Amino acid sequence: MNEARLTISDRIQSQLDDLTRAESQLAHSILENYPASGLGPLSALAKDAEVSVPTVARMVQKLGFNGYPEFQAELREELKAKAKDPISKHDSWADGAPSEHLLNRLTDAVIDNIRHTLGQIDPEDFDKACALSADTTHNLFIVGGRITHTLAEYLFLHMQVIRPKITHIQSTSNAWPHYLLDVKEGDVFIIFDMRRYENNTLKLAEMAHSKGARIILFTDQWRSPVHHLAEISFSCRIVVPSAWDSAATPLLLLETMISSVQGLTWGDTKDRMEALEDMFDQTKLFRKFT
CATH class of the missing domain: 3.40.50.10490 (Glucose-6-phosphate isomerase like protein; domain 1)
Structure with missing residues (x-):
């Protein structure tokens, strides 16, 4: 996962106003124990949120995923990112570092962080x-x-x-x-x-x-x-x-x-x-x- 892009939490929160009642209930259930809430079977997530299995499937698609496995894979990547120490963070950055000067790249990242946060x-x-x-x-x-x-x-x-x-x-x-x-x-x-x-x-x-x-x-x-x-x-x-x-x-x-x-x-x-x-x-x- 590219850490600079939207997390699943970001995606959910940006769409809260456009969700149906059942989807909103599911969204809040996911956020309550995020990101671990979506790591179990699809049926378990539906049961915990007290919604139907089709509601979970629709919600996953609204968030931009082709299916529940892709949704879970993204969650696992986010869990890995949460646990990173400074050395592993540096290694993952250095592998894909573009050629532009660090001053510009870091400034661009900070501006992007501020924009998404606000x-x-x-x-x-x-x-x-x-x-x-x-x-x-x-x-x-x-x-x-x-x-x-x-x-x-x-x-x-x-x-x-x-x-x-x-x-x-x-x-x-x-x-x-x-x-x-x-x-x-x-x-x-x-x-x-x-x-x-x-x-x-x-x-x-x-x-x-x-x-x-x-x-x-x-x-x-x-x-x-x-x-x-x-x-x-x-x-x-x-x-x-x-x-x-x-x-x-x-x-x-x-x-x-x-x-x-x-x-x-x-x-x-x-x-x-x-x-x-x-x-x-x-x-x-x-x-x-x-």
Whole structure:
């Protein structure tokens, strides 16, 4: 499978508005345990979704496949892609690398990732996530993993200026369970989990969810297991011609979220910024040229 093209999840979500009631029921059943849901027999998928076998056959054709075996083969390729480590990703990219300069190829891939990602995001969901992040009546917790902690730290640094009652949890730390002691119903968790999904992050999400926390998830096109617990999920396209996945698309979403939240809270945020600048002046942290 060419990772840069649409996943089956992308195809389903792009057609949700045009599906019949039975097909929509099937689509949501597939997405509920995607991509493993379609790996069994066709009759098993129909039974799980409580639809007829012909409904599954029609749905597969609507998604652009000649039959159920081709649909399953694509799902298996997606499972392989989810599990790739940096070395195998580099090898698969290098084998088919075109001759154009990497600057252009990587830029084209990032632009394509952004276009596909934005095409799948519901603006109402994004606005809701921003409103939840701006709500200071509840605590806000931000969680990242081994690589995605850089995105979590970037968001935390800005949110810390914008609003109070915010905590950055290092999900790879043995101390993270301590943070859950103070979690209350309605508190908000922003969680970053992209392939290769981390067991610590899933366990943290499960425990936070059990305490009534609301979860906003930033994940990849194949979706972290945390999406089953998340109230809002943003699936970002991350594949580029590199041994490493790209953070450009989730970073774009984060910068947009930061801008939105500061706008929602501007009165209080402005006061916090002015107080922070005063402290910077007192500590002489930054050089002044006037």
